[in-house]
Each structure stands twice: as structure tokens, then as C-alpha cells.
Amino acid sequence: MKYFGSGRSGAFDWFFQRVSGIVLLVTLFLHFYVMHFAIEGPITYEKVMVRLSSPGWKALDIVFLIFAVYHAVNGFKLIIDDYVHSTVLRAVTIGLLWVMGIAFLTIGIMTIVNLRVQS
């Protein structure tokens, strides 16, 4: 318990933050282009469903979502590592981060996958 959470070196986290960052630059630019230039006018259910009914877009969106949530959670973890030193507070904040990350990842994937069923 003394060295709670310090069993890993963090080298993978460091490296993959850069890899996911580059992936996000590409996917986010595509996301931006599709939502603001490929679509005319306000975004509506119908316009979103046109794309999201195709398995290719669904797969791409899920990959995008996973990379984005990973990058965000890893970033928050980095900040916790920098500022939160007490063992108890680290356990609470990192635990909360895991719960939030998994919860929002699940909500996001369910949103993308469930679309056809709901329409």
C-alpha cells in the first residue's frame, strides 16, 4: 500500500500519449471536416444517421472514441501524478478516473453501436 500505483514505469503511457495524439490530430480533423463542411447547416438526427448507418463509419468512430478517451484519461492521470501525492487521495482520484473513463467509453460505444436498433 505504501507505493500504491507505482508498479509501472509509465513508459508506455508516455509513448502512447504521443501516438494517440497524432492519431487524434488526423481523426479530429476528419471529424471537424465532416461535421462542419461536409454537412450543410445545423446538424440533425437525419444527417448524422446517413453516415452512421454504415459499418465503416461506425468502426472509425469507435476507434476515434477509444483513442480520445484514452488520451484524455491518460492526460488526467499525468496531472494526478504531478499534483496528488497522498496515497489515499491518489487511490480515490485514480479510481474515480478509471470509473469515469470506462463509463463514458461505454456510453459512447453504446451510442454508436445501438443506432440502428433505436431508429
Add this chain to the structure above:
Amino acid sequence: MKVFQPQKRYRLHPGYIAWILHRVTGVLLGLYLFLHIWVIHYLAQGEQAFNKVMGIVQSPLFLVLEVGLLGTVVYHGINGLRVILVDYGNMAKREIFRKAVYVTFALSAAIIIAGGIPMLMHAFSH
């Protein structure tokens, strides 16, 4: 865990400001991502629910706030690329480091202005 308190305070040199901005925009983007996932989850609640919530987030107020989103994304992305080039490229070099930071600031500002003006014009044309 032994915690080493800093013995010195850093001057606010450009690289330090870039780091602070990266951290602040990172936190904002992380919070935005969670909010965004929550808003878009209404897509699975059917057409009416989704169009209602999208009507709110595409109102003029949110279109103005979106300029802030553009700014945080653009800065975080460009500075992130600079950080990668500090790690793997030549941007850690003494003669280049500071220039690279200024280029990051200038490029971000240019993109924010170039994107922000039409966005604001669109928001106020409603």
C-alpha cells in the same frame, strides 16, 4: 512516497507558458470530451430527443462558445506536435526551441482568427 518540493521557481519563459497552456487546454478538452459524449448519447434516445438537445447546443450562445473550443483544440494540437518534435525532432535545440514556441503561438492565433471570424459572423447572423 517521498515528494521533492521544488527549490526554485521557474521564470515564465515561453516554453513554460506553452506548458501551462497545454495543461489548461488539456483539462478543458478532457472535460469537453465527457460532456460531448453525454450530449451525443441522446442519438440513441431517438430523433426527437437528439434534435432537441442539438437545438440547444447549436444556439447562438453555444456557437460563440465553440470559438473557444476551436482555440483549445488548435493550440493543444499544434503544441502537442511541437512537444513530439522536442522529443524526437530537433526542437529541443537551444537556437530552435524558443522560435518553435513562438511559431506555435503565432500559428494557433492565426488559425483561431481565421476560423473564429466566420464562426462569430455565423453565430450573429441568426
